[in-house]
Amino acid sequence: MNIQSKVNDLHQILVKRLSCIRKFPEEFFPHTVYVEEEVEVDGAPAYQYYRLIEIRPDSSCTLFNPRSGQNEERELTEICIDWLVTLWVWYTNLIHPEQPVYPADKELRVFLFPQEHFDRNATDEEIIADYNTDEGTDPCIEKYTPDEFAAMMNDGDYPNRNMYVRFIEH
Template sequence: MTFTTRFNQLQTDIIANITAITNRPDGWLPHTVFVEEEDEDRSGAGTPVYKKYQLIDFKPDGSCTLRDTKTGEDETDRHLSEINIDWLMTLYGYYQDLSEEREALNTDPYNNPLEHSLRLLLDVACLEITRFEESETYNQCVKALASSEEKELSVFLYPLDCFERNATNKEIIYDWESEVEYEIPTRKLTPDEFAAECNDEMFADQVYWVRFIKY
């Protein structure tokens, strides 16, 4: 099997997985994608460029709606195969992450520790258990509360060329955690590190958006 054949098969498989999705998690779409197109230079020759779009919707046959981020116009006659394969993989990976989070919300009793602890305490009150601190229920409450560790405020710097200013926290964090290497990567700093870059005039404000996220 040639490299081109393997590449085409990978693209086909990813598109098949995406178009098979029927239950779309909240916040998945719209999603930033890039499409390779030709842009005429001064000589009239076509020059390959990556153009930024928002994927708005898609159908089981792979046809999709792309929104031009510059004009705001929706193009309904596009196809998922036009999207750069790296961004197809990012799109599908983000879907998997959101699906796992949704499943955890539905199945993990400790996903909301405070609510779970209150439920346990209500059970105790209903059963009128004495010496509560010695009970297994008390131990479960302690375990639940211990799992609610406070997240720290972090500064995420995400590139202007790849994201809209109002990109979701999920998109930004996913890009930072991704193993895909970009020329301008998404960065994560502590508030002190970010302040130091600003004070030392090292922050590239012409390259990055800034978002404070508890992570």
């Protein structure tokens, strides 16, 4: 697999992961993103500035175009990969601000994994491997601390989304 294929695969994984998010932190939007577009003057590609306003589960999104002053319905796939990475890092930092970049010890975590892609009795190793890989079969695996998961349950923020729940030391 060449480098461009890996970049394309990562681009798709980030689009899927961002599309799987059902509840964004309040501070997440709006967010700066850039889209590579053809400039009408000379036809050369250029990066155009937008403000991301909304992401929907079907991977569509709303971008505010400051040049026109209008919202535009677009696809996450149109956003440059650098900015998809930035969005993913921003999201994970908002939901796990206390989580160190390089965790030293394993701690109990709650993994939510989709029923349509995993057997109920999938091994911990399968779940963790798929969560950790950029080439996982399902980028919709979610990981929480027990306190975060309990808060979701207690606040009614966890509707049954056809996800299995597993507690794993990770």
